[in-house]
Structure formats: structure tokens, C-alpha cells
Amino acid sequence: MAMTKTELNEIKARLFEGIIDFKKTADVSYSYFDIFRLKRILGKYYREMAKLKDKNLFKEPVKKAVLQINSLNEKTDYEMIETDQREDICAFIIGTALFFNFISNPDDDITGEWREW
Numbered sequence: 001m002a003m004t005k006t007e008l009n010e011i012k013a014r015l016f017e018g019i020i021d022f023k024k025t026a027d028v029s030y031s032y033f034d035i036f037r038l039k040r041i042l043g044k045y046y047r048e049m050a051k052l053k054d055k056n057l058f059k060e061p062v063k064k065a066v067l068q069i070n071s072l073n074e075k076t077d078y079e080m081i082e083t084d085q086r087e088d089i090c091a092f093i094i095g096t097a098l099f100f101n102f103i104s105n106p107d108d109d110i111t112g113e114w115r116e117w
Helices: 005-025 032-051 059-075 083-099
Strands: none
Touching: 005 032, 005 083, 032 059, 032 083, 059 083
């Protein structure tokens, strides 16, 4: 199953809309800067995957992004990433790997090895 740039943008938009909406209505430990940090992590991940030439090395940017998200999630007392956000973050990371043809199966959870959220 192919992934399009439009689909990736829709996943990211849904993810951040949900995080921001929840912040507006609940007393949470994460800040708008934390939301920006997550956006920056995912953007950097996408750019690193776009530059990657060796298909065998695609897990390195995945691992780096997931470990950074683990750290951010811990910093925010595990409040920023709930079920919907987890699914969207995974969909974005996996979708990016699909988009750049590093994987071919959308059911491959390439984040699971390092993910703590």
C-alpha cells in the first residue's frame, strides 16, 4: 500500500489538532513548547528519511525519533501521548517509511523495538 504526502500531512494535522485541543480543555503537564518539540522531532525524522540513500540504514532515523519521543513523553509525565496520539505518531513514522519505499507493508510496526508509549 502506497502512502502519499497528502496522507502524511493529514496524519500530522490530526495528531497535533488532538494534542492542542486536549491541552486547551484539560489540566495537563505538557506545554506548547513540548508540542513544538514533537513537531520538530517528526519533521526532522521526515527530512532524514528523505535524504537517506541506503535502504539498509532506514531504522536509524526511526530509532532516533522514537527514542526522542520516549524522552519527551517521560518529561511530560506520560500525558502527551494517549492512544489516539500513539496511533497517529506510529502511522506517521510508518507512513514516511512507506512513502520513501523503505518498507512495503503498512502493518510492519517499525517503532515497536524502541517505543515506550
